[in-house]
Amino acid sequence: MSNPLSDLEKADVYFCIGTNMTEAHPVAATRMKKALARGSKLIVADPRLIKLAELADLYLPLRVGTDVALLLGMAHVIARENLIAHQFVAEKTTGIDEYIEHVKKFTPEWAEEITGVPAKDIEKAAIMYASADKASIYYTLGITEHICGVDNVQSLSNLALMTGHLGREGCGINPLRGQNNIQGAGDAGAAPSDYPGYQNVNKPENRDKFQKLYGRALDAERGITKVTALDRCGDGIHAFLIDGENTLISDPNREHTEHALKQLDHLVVIDIFLTETAQMADVVLPAASWAEVDGTLTNTERRIQRVRAAVTPPGEAKPDWWILSALANAMSIPGFEYDSAKEVFNELCNVAPIYAGVDWDMIDDGQYQWPVPYKGHPGTPRLHEDGFSHGKALFRVIGYRDPAEVVDDEYPVWLTTGRRLQNYHTRTQTGRSAGIEYLAPEEYLEVNPDNVAKWGLTDGGWAKVTSRRGEVKIKVKSTPRSPKGTVFASFSFAETPVNMLTGSGYDPNTHTAELKVCTVRVEPA
Amino acid sequence: MTMQDIRELPLIDLGVKKTRTICGYCGVGCSVDVLSKDNRIIGIQPAMDGPANLGALCVKGQFAFDYVHHPDRLKHPLVRRADGKLHETTWDEAIQVAADGFRNVAQKYGRESIYGVASGRTPTEADYLMQKFIRAGFGTHNIDNCSRA
Structure with a gap:
């Protein structure tokens, strides 16, 4: 923001x-x-x-x-x-x-x-x-x-x-931003195009800096996105390390994702539950959950905040930083001799200029919003107050394009997907919460009342939804929230895997999937 | 007495611990106080002085915390053995099998054949170490997070 x-x-x-x-x-x-x-x-x-x-x-x-x-x-x-x-x-x-x-x-x-x-x-x-x-x-x-x-x-x-x-x-x-630390993940450099702090991998000075820091040669070209990596599983990509993502349910076109992960020689998953994705792994490493770790999160307004352990993890579950350090040490990768999350965060502050003005001991009250370029800087609640960092802002000349799929005789209905208040993403957490289970125990397809009648459906009855990629059986809810000709469902429920249907196309620049549009056929089931 | 005064009254000592932290769900980053007793979470209070939420909290943040103590939680590392099934094991073995697997794949197919997916749900330290594992370990930028889906 x-x-x-x-x-x-x-x-x-x-x-x-x-x-x-x-x-x-x-x-x-x-x-x-x-x-x-x-x-x-x-x-x-x-x-x-x-x-x-x-x-x-x-x-x-x-x-x-x-x-x-x-x-x-x-x-x-x-x-x-x-x-x-x-x-x-x-x-x-x-x-x-x-x-x-x-x-x-x-x-x-x-x-x-x-x-x-x-x-x-x-x-x-x-x-x-x-x-x-x-x-x-x-x-x-x-x-x-x-x-x-x-x-x-x-x-x-x-x-x-x-x-x-x-x-x-x-x-x-x-x-x-949708996830508690999706901002922090980008800030930390967990992306194929950027070192920590959005330092572009294509710039030679950034490459020099991190080659010195990490003590090895680094590629000059950016890496591939996860979407491309999944496309290349078994053909160039042969091992995945996944931390805290239920890729199989969250990503578009589930059949494609499942096929891709099956092609791997080696899949290691770090998670707090045996998710659908973890069930496919060769090694599953149990992580400490949100309430059990010390660390930092960066929110949607770029505010760096502290999470603190309230309880201890069950069994032998460990914080992610410990697991990744153990793995790196077992592979003799240098520079993973950490004893605490604090040491890791302070290293990030040293290498990422947007975090340069803070350290672990300064963020107790969450008062800093990055960029904080130097110690003594108050942080930056509002961007662009003194103009733009790259000089003048450019107007972009943009034309309209149709979505990857448009309705036709065979698939005459628009499907759009999203979230519901009570459930979070693939329900790894909310699906294991008694109160949420009471409030929102199942998924349903929101259909305009006119369409319910016209398509031979009944409110509360079952529908079969078919796209070019798969089909899903789902309960029907008659509601004017859906306009005529457009239906809606969330992808949260593994038993109603709406992402069997999605995956019609991707943004060519970001490889973000067009999860908000695909075309389907809706029939009574 | 204002609502804020009431919330700031000291708890009667029933062995309840109050831990200031940040909600684990969406990107708004609401400040919360986790109330725990005997190493179990018994409630969550919105923090009146949380910069993002000023005392507000949603149904997920306030009530959907029981997953933390759910019996399905993974308690031990698992490795897939010859019978094709996942079995509980020690950390030493699990880390060794995980490391050997990456080493073997790198030897057989090259360092570019390994891919890391960081999480938008873990603390930043995990994301930082995931990218460092890939970059320092294999010299590539084959690293992403779950922001594209």
Whole structure:
């Protein structure tokens, strides 16, 4: 997030797109609701009539996968109505002329045809967002889990840049991260493109630095993504070490994932339960859980916070840092002589400039948000306040593309997937919690009432959902939350493996799967 | 008395331990106090002074903690033996089998044939060591985390 969570209480206008905030990030939504109660305005763009949409002053029910078209239509209106923040644009950005020329073609009427959102509402949204003093954008995986995920994000960035809604309180572009430490995983360099602290692997000076630190030659080229690695299992990739991910259930196209993992010579899984993925492993190493470890987590607003052990792990389970160190030591990899999480964190602070100003003893109260470039620096709650780190921000010229699959006679229904309030991801944790089991014991397919009747389904009855990749039997729930022609389910339940159906395509840049769109056939079962 | 004052009253000493930590679910990073007794979690309280949540907490964060003590928790390392099944073993053997497997694959197919997947659910230290294991161990950047799915 460019801005701190406290800014959720400070905007005049909120533009929430592709975020089911009240279910996936309930506490963030609670903070925004305070501002709404004081009169701030909310625009929600989402294919489903989610709870957040019910709170909205303006709801834009776009067809799945058409975000770029909606955002182009809005940009057209902002340019046409001359709501551009000229001073901000002149001082801090580059490429506006070409961009304005580009968006001239994309009228709200053009966008209506693709998105299904009335042109009048697209105009209203654009004017509301652009003319507010403080307007902020919030998004989640509804923006990124598309073949055009990068285009979606850059389209949002264009809107924020042309209106100057960046680098100020109550503004910004704010992705809400889904996992408690997905930010920290990226910060720590667990990515094929970056050393710790987002130091690009392609830069020779970074390579030199880490070759010295780690005492060995390192490749000059970036590695492959997990998606590519799974594609190459048995053909170039022959061993996986997986820590705390139930890949088999969480990833798209389960059949493909299962086949891939079976091709491996060696699979080692570190986890707290014998997940579906761990069941396939050659070696399973038992980890201490969240309540049993000391360590750090970095949240969605880049805040570095301490987790502390409250209880001891069961049996012989060990903290991940201990397990990985033991494994490295057994392989004689140098530099793994750690006695505590503190030593590991302090090493990260030494090698990652964004963490350079903190150490383990400074983060007890979680008061630092990175970048903290040097000791004595107060941290950076809000990014871009003094301009952009790489000079001027660039407007990106982006066109609309259809999703990887579009409905046809054989697969005439859109399927979109997501989360529900009570369950978390693949239910490794929430599936073993009595209260949650009581609240939300099974998955169901949300179908518009008109479609329930038309497709011969019954509310509470069973449906067979078929895509080009597989089929799933699932209970039907008749609800106006789903628009006509679009159905929804979460992927949380192993017994209703909705990711058998997904996996139609990937963003070519990030390899993020288009989990938010695929086409299916729905029949009574 | 405000709600905050009430929450800050000292607990009557029933042997309940209060541990300030961060919720283990989504990326908002709510501060919580874990209440435990006799090495078991008995409750979770939202922290009124948590910078991300200011005392708020959701249904998962407040109530879905019993998985920590679930009987399904892995308590011992497991290795797959000749019968094709996973069997409990010692740490020494499990680490040895895991290490030998990576060593053999690296010898047979090259150092590029090994891939590491770090977690968005573990502390940052685990993610840092996972990338260091791959980079320092094999010299590649064949490392990713679960942010793409």
